[in-house]
Every structure is written in structure tokens, then in C-alpha cells.
Amino acid sequence: MVRTIYLIAAIAMLLLPAIVLAQSDTAIVQTPAAIAAPDPPAPPTNVVVADNPNDNGHSLRVQWTPSADDSTGRAIVMGYRIYRATSPDAPDSLWVERGSVARGTHAYVDRGSRDPASAAFIPKATDLYYRVDAVSADAAGRSAVAVGQAHDNWFNTKRVIVLIFVIIFVLLTIAFINAAKSGRTLYVRPLAGIDAVDEAIGRATEMGRPILYVLGLGTASDIATIASFSVLGRVAKKVAEYQTPILVPCYDPIVLTVAEETVKTGYSDAGRPDDFKPDSVYFVTQSQFAYVAAVNGTMLRERPATNVYLGKFYAESLLLAETGAVAGSIQIAGTDEIAQLPFFVVACDYTLIGEELYAASVYLNREPILMGTLKAQDWAKGVVILTILIGLAIRAASSKEFMAILFQVES
Amino acid sequence: MKRQLPLLVVFLAGVFMVIQYFVPAEFSEKAYEFLIDWTIIIGIFALALGIWSLIRVSYHKIKTKQEGYFYSYVALAGLFGMILFGFTFMGGLESYMFTHFFDHIMIPIQSTMFSLLAFFIASAAYRAFRARSVLSSVLLIAAFILMARVIPMGPLSDAVTVVSNWILLVPNLAAKRAIWIGVGLGIVATALKVVLGIERSYLGRD
Numbered sequence: 001m002v003r004t005i006y007l008i009a010a011i012a013m014l015l016l017p018a019i020v021l022a023q024s025d026t027a028i029v030q031t032p033a034a035i036a037a038p039d040p041p042a043p044p045t046n047v048v049v050a051d052n053p054n055d056n057g058h059s060l061r062v063q064w065t066p067s068a069d070d071s072t073g074r075a076i077v078m079g080y081r082i083y084r085a086t087s088p089d090a091p092d093s094l095w096v097e098r099g100s101v102a103r104g105t106h107a108y109v110d111r112g113s114r115d116p117a118s119a120a121f122i123p124k125a126t127d128l129y130y131r132v133d134a135v136s137a138d139a140a141g142r143s144a145v146a147v148g149q150a151h152d153n154w155f156n157t158k159r160v161i162v163l164i165f166v167i168i169f170v171l172l173t174i175a176f177i178n179a180a181k182s183g184r185t186l187y188v189r190p191l192a193g194i195d196a197v198d199e200a201i202g203r204a205t206e207m208g209r210p211i212l213y214v215l216g217l218g219t220a221s222d223i224a225t226i227a228s229f230s231v232l233g234r235v236a237k238k239v240a241e242y243q244t245p246i247l248v249p250c251y252d253p254i255v256l257t258v259a260e261e262t263v264k265t266g267y268s269d270a271g272r273p274d275d276f277k278p279d280s281v282y283f284v285t286q287s288q289f290a291y292v293a294a295v296n297g298t299m300l301r302e303r304p305a306t307n308v309y310l311g312k313f314y315a316e317s318l319l320l321a322e323t324g325a326v327a328g329s330i331q332i333a334g335t336d337e338i339a340q341l342p343f344f345v346v347a348c349d350y351t352l353i354g355e356e357l358y359a360a361s362v363y364l365n366r367e368p369i370l371m372g373t374l375k376a377q378d379w380a381k382g383v384v385i386l387t388i389l390i391g392l393a394i395r396a397a398s399s400k401e402f403m404a405i406l407f408q409v410e411s
Numbered sequence: 412m413k414r415q416l417p418l419l420v421v422f423l424a425g426v427f428m429v430i431q432y433f434v435p436a437e438f439s440e441k442a443y444e445f446l447i448d449w450t451i452i453i454g455i456f457a458l459a460l461g462i463w464s465l466i467r468v469s470y471h472k473i474k475t476k477q478e479g480y481f482y483s484y485v486a487l488a489g490l491f492g493m494i495l496f497g498f499t500f501m502g503g504l505e506s507y508m509f510t511h512f513f514d515h516i517m518i519p520i521q522s523t524m525f526s527l528l529a530f531f532i533a534s535a536a537y538r539a540f541r542a543r544s545v546l547s548s549v550l551l552i553a554a555f556i557l558m559a560r561v562i563p564m565g566p567l568s569d570a571v572t573v574v575s576n577w578i579l580l581v582p583n584l585a586a587k588r589a590i591w592i593g594v595g596l597g598i599v600a601t602a603l604k605v606v607l608g609i610e611r612s613y614l615g616r617d
Contacts, residue, residue: 253457301479358597
């Protein structure tokens with residue numbers, strides 16, 4: 001009995017692999033017949049290729065109506081692929097994929113290079129052919145081919161508002177300059193930081209210590225640096241009159257040359273051109289923290305009575321201002337870098353916030369023409385505030401939920 | 412003429428830049444890039460003036476034995492050393508000395524300077540957060556709430572997050588935007604003054 005059982009088991013063990021193999025063979029043979037041919041999604045329709053507006057003439061905008069199987073119908077579309085060729089009859093191998101977008105999208109901007117040697121080059125005024133494929137998991141529905149050309153654009157229509165505002169501002173400036181020239185008195189509110197400049201120079205003279213003037217890390221093309229040059233000229237004239245030394249360490253070589261000329265001019269205007277010392281305006285380095293180390297070293301060795309920081313400042317602002325505070329100097333700062341303003345406010349005695357830096361030269365010179373530009377700035381700010389208020393009122397009147405949205409706070 | 416010619420150059424360049432901003436065409440783009448390349452070229456020539464200034468000032472400090480004149484030796488040695496090691500016959504920019512001086516001296520020193528910022532922020536915050544007036548007390552409370560946002564506060568976390576988000580997105584952002592608008596107008600006004608020749612302090616003496 002036992003022998004019979006062993007015999008059956010042995011036969012079963014021998015037959016089992018054969019049965020499994022037979023079944024798997026059957027499955028392989030059956031696979032092609034069992035799987036249906038992939039059914040592509042409906043293709044996108046109404047493909048239109050047009051010049052992309054407001055560009056240099058090397059990009060095209062492709063638009064289409066999404067596939068009927070995008071989010072409706074069978075909803076099998078996963079995205080769209082955009083292909084380009086130089087001929088509508090080009091074989092598949094010459095259709096180059098230019099990009100892909102997610103489902104639900106109906107436009108794509110083919111941004112090309114203007115360099116003919118680049119693979120992404122898009123020539124101007126040349127017919128280019130596009131097709132859009134709606135792609136599902138296993139198939140693609142091809143659209144009809146559309147043609148378009150890229151062209152140069154002569155005006156950026158997105159900047160119309162900027163142009164209008166610049167024109168208004170220029171007209172305001174001209175009007176106020178004329179008013180100032182005609183002898184009308186223009187009132188401008190006093191700035192404590194600027195009023196403190198003369199006082200700080202006087203203090204330095206009394207103490208017999210130099211004034212340190214830092215133009216920041218900006219280049220000569222930064223408006224903040226240009227504004228700072230104006231104040232430097234005024235400070236240089238004052239220090240020349242009081243015969244107080246001035247130190248101007250520079251970060252940028254071009255700034256160095258301009259600063260040198262500005263300080264020389266200040267000394268000349270004060271009638272003391274021979275008192276100007278070439279070593280008082282000097283180049284340090286173009287490495288941010290090496291510059292900080294050098295200026296901090298100067299503060300601690302020379303112990304200037306006053307430190308003036310006007311221009312572009314970045315992470316070094318607090319390193320400079322704190323060292324100056326430790327050295328016991330009066331500190332006047334001003335920058336248009338919003339992120340650095342809190343550091344200057346905390347560590348300095350006076351801070352010119354944003355636009356006050358640009359207004360500083362006007363306050364110091366009090367020339368009618370410059371006063372006119374300052375007044376125009378104030379009026380332009382009024383125009384901006386009025387525009388914002390009118391916009392808010394229109395939105396509030398046109399939307400019931402607007403007031404709720406206005407006071408909504410995202411958590 | 413000496414003064415009028417630079418003013419004319421500034422006027423033409425300024426007007427071109429304004430027009431270029433509104434014209435996206437290829438020729439306008441290329442002209443802009445051409446002018447920007449010129450600023451780079453001028454910057455390179457100006458660097459020579461900067462190096463000369465550094466050498467002159469350092470030499471003068473050494474000669475007159477001013478306080479800390481020893482550092483001028485270090486500055487000059489670093490300047491000439493790096494120039495020397497950067498030459499091809501000394502191995503160029505990939506040479507052992509050049510890369511080691513840069514990687515093991517320059518970068519650690521810069522990192523050290525930057526890391527000092529943490530301590531300076533602490534000392535500056537100490538001064539700023541002293542509640543001496545109503546405004547500084549408001550500042551102190553706002554700062555405390557914002558700092559509390561990144562600390563686990565248990566059941567108070569949600570409330571702190573809502574209040575701190577409100578502080579950041581409403582009064583803080585409004586103030587920032589006001590400053591941005593002022594800065595933008597100030598930039599246009601100053602640029603206009605420079606282009607029209609009203610502001611000419613950057614030209615130096617006649």
C-alpha cells in the first residue's frame with residue numbers, strides 16, 4: 001500500500017513540471033490573440049500655429065482644441081506631445097518632438113534659439129509645420145498638420161501700462177521743473193537722516209577723526225550707487241571745508257574711478273583741491289566678505305567718527321553696521337534693498353528707507369530743478385495710491401465675495 | 412565740449428535703453444547685448460585701475476608704517492602670489508598652489524566672515540527688541556510671534572501660524588510694497604535726471 005502511494009507520488013512529481021510547462025506554453029500562444037490592438041484617443045482638433053507675440057521672432061505659439069477623450073469621453077488622454085517638421089509630408093523620422101504638456105492644456109509656446117548653429121533654432125519668416133499628438137497609456141492620436149511663421153515684433157504690448165505711466169511721470173517731472181524754475185516754492189518734508197549728515201561731519205571735525213563713506217556692493221550702473229555719488233559729492237565738499245579726512249573704500253573698480261572724481265570735485269568746489277589725498281578713495285576687492293573684513297578692519301583701526309552707508313547692500317549690511325556700532329561711530333545708512341533695511345534700522349542711528357536714498361541728493365543741493373523731480377515723485381506716488389484705491393473700489397462693487405477675499409488670511 | 416560729449420553719450424545711451432525696453436525685436440536685443448558687452452570690457456580695464464589703487468595704498472601704508480601695516484604685506488603677497496600661481500607656466504588655474512590657496516584659505520575665511528552674521532543678528536536683535544517705546548514693543552511682540560511659528564507650540568500652533576501669516580502677508584507685505592513702489596519711482600526719477608543731464612555729479616570736475 002505504501003509502495004503504491006510512493007509510486008503515485010513519484011509519477012505526479014515527474015508529471016508536474018510537464019503540466020506547468022504545457023500551461024505556460026498555452027498562455028504564451030494565447031497572448032497575442034487575447035490582447036486587443038491599442039485604441040488611440042481622439043486627436044486634438046483646430047490646431048493653429050501663430051507667431052508668438054512680444055518676442056524676438058524666434059518662437060511660435062501652437063494652440064489646439066483638446067481631444068474629445070481628454071477629460072470627457074473615455075478620459076484616457078495623459079497629455080499632448082508637440083512635433084515640428086519643415087515639410088507637411090515629412091516622414092515620421094523627421095518630425096522632432098518640441099515639447100509635451102499635461103492633459104487639459106490647449107497651448108504650447110515653442111521657444112527657439114536665434115543661433116542658427118543651435119538645434120533649437122527657429123528661423124524667421126519660414127514655414128514650419130506642427131502637429132499635436134494626444135497621448136494615452138499605449139497609443140497616440142495624431143492631429144492634422146498646421147503651418148505658421150515666426151516674425152519680429154516691434155512693440156511689447158505687455159508693457160503698454162508701463163509706457164503710459166512713464167509718460168505721465170515724465171510730464172509731471174517737466175511740469176514741476178518748470179514750476180520750480182519760475183520761482184514757486186516747493187515744500188518737501190525734512191529727512192532726519194539727511195539733516196544728520198552735516199551734524200555728523202561737524203562731530204567728526206571736533207573729534208579729529210575721519211568719516212568713512214561706503215558705497216556698497218553696487219556697480220556704477222546701479223541707480224542706488226549713482227544716488228550715493230551725489231551725496232558723496234556733497235559730503236566731500238563739506239569735509240574739505242572742515243578739513244576732516246574722508247575714507248572711501250570701494251568694491252567695484254568703475255565705482256572707484258567715479259568716486260575718486262566725485263571726491264576731487266568736492267574738494268575743488270570747496271576751494272581746496274590740493275587737500276585731496278588720492279589714497280583716501282581706494283579699491284579693496286571684489287570679494288564680498290573680504291571687502292567686509294577690510295572695511296571692518298578700517299573701522300576698528302581708524303575709529304571713524306561717522307560711517308555713511310549709502311548704495312546697494314546685501315548680506316554684509318549687518319556685519320558692517322554692527323562693527324560700526326561697536327566702534328562707537330554715528331551711522332547713517334540708506335539702501336533700496338528691502339531685505340537689508342531692517343538691519344540698518346536696528347544698527348544705525350539714521351536710515352534712509354528706499355526712495356529717501358534717491359531724494360537725498362535733492363535735499364542736500366536744494367536746486368530748483370532737482371526739487372521739481374522730487375515733487376513729481378510724490379505726485380506719482382499719489383497717482384499710484386489713487387489707482388490702487390479706484391481698483392479696489394471697482395472690485396468691491398463688482399464682486400460680493402471680494403470683501404471676504406480681501407480680509408482672508410491663508411493658514 | 413569736455414562736459415557736453417559725456418552728457419550726449421549718456422543721453423543717447425539712456426534714450427536707447429528706454430526704447431529697447433519696449434522693442435523686443437532681434438536687432439534691439441542684439442544692440443542691448445552689444446552695449447552690455449561693452450560694460451564688461453570697460454569693467455576689465457577698470458580692474459587694472461583697481462589693482463593699481465590697491466598696490467599704491469598698500470605700499471603707502473608700509474612706507475609710512477601706519478597702524479596694521481603688516482596686513483598690507485599679506486594683501487600684496489596674496490595678490491601677487493595668486494597672480495603668479497595663476498600663470499600657465501606655474502600650472503595655471505588648476506595648479507596645486509592656486510586651488511589650495513583658494514579652497515583652503517580663501518573659502519574658509521569667507522565662510523567665517525559670513526557665519527559671524529549669526530552672532531551679529533543676535534546682538535542687533537537684542538538692541539532692537541528692547542521695549543522702550545510703544546513702537547518697539549509692537550516690534551518685539553511681532554518678532555516673538557514670528558519666532559514662535561517655527562517652534563512646536565502644541566495646541567497653540569494653529570493660532571500662532573494664522574497670526575504670524577497675517578503679520579507677514581498683510582502689514583508686512585503692504586509696507587514692503589509701499590517701499591517697492593517708492594523705490595521704483597525713485598529709480599525712474601533718478602534715471603530721468605541722469606539721462607536729461609540734470610544729475611551730473613558722476614561726471615566729476617569740469
